[in-house]
Amino acid sequence: MPTKKTRSAAHPDLESVMFTEAQIKKRVRELGRELRRVYGEGEFTIISIINGAVMFTADIMRQIDNPVRLDCVRISSYGNATKSEGTPQIVSSLTIDIAGRHVLLIDDILDTGKTIKLVSALVSKLKPASMRTCVLLDKVARREVPFEADFVGFRIPNKFVVGYGLDFAERYRNLPCIGVLSARVQNQHEWT
């Protein structure tokens, strides 16, 4: 059991809270305004990288009143590890036509850059009119593949975070805040 000192009030498995629900809400509203400045009133197609980006996508969509279309791609995940390993694979691909459309790719977190690079390559092949990327979190120091997102919620240090869609072994996605998972939980491997 964690000591009281290391236990976060938001959840006992968090070492610390990085962004509160209120901070996330405020930043998502600002991102909505940034998107409106770029897209004006025109239609665009959101491609959400699931499962991680579900919360962020749902919230950002409600900040814009443009006509939008939505599709999701599912990418093979880290499994239970907290470090990106190997090459990500597309597990489930697009179902709507994006040729000639303005596409906004949304992901929860940009880490090594491999995932977003893979999905951008897939999207580019389908000849969209434009493609931009929006990520809630950016771990700049971890980049292995050069990539810069057009819209970034927060730049963060190299810590493994959960909550607001982000998971560890599929848990914690429903936390309203984003926090650093405690080392004690990261070292537990009995979950499958």
Ligand code: 5GP
């Ligand atoms: P990349 O391909 O850029 O290395 O990894 C991006 C994906 O890795 C994200 O979509 C996310 O699913 C996962 N990821 C990277 N860092 C973290 C993290 O700190 N916490 C969680 N829960 N997932 C992460």
Ligand code: MG
């Ligand atoms: Mg993800």
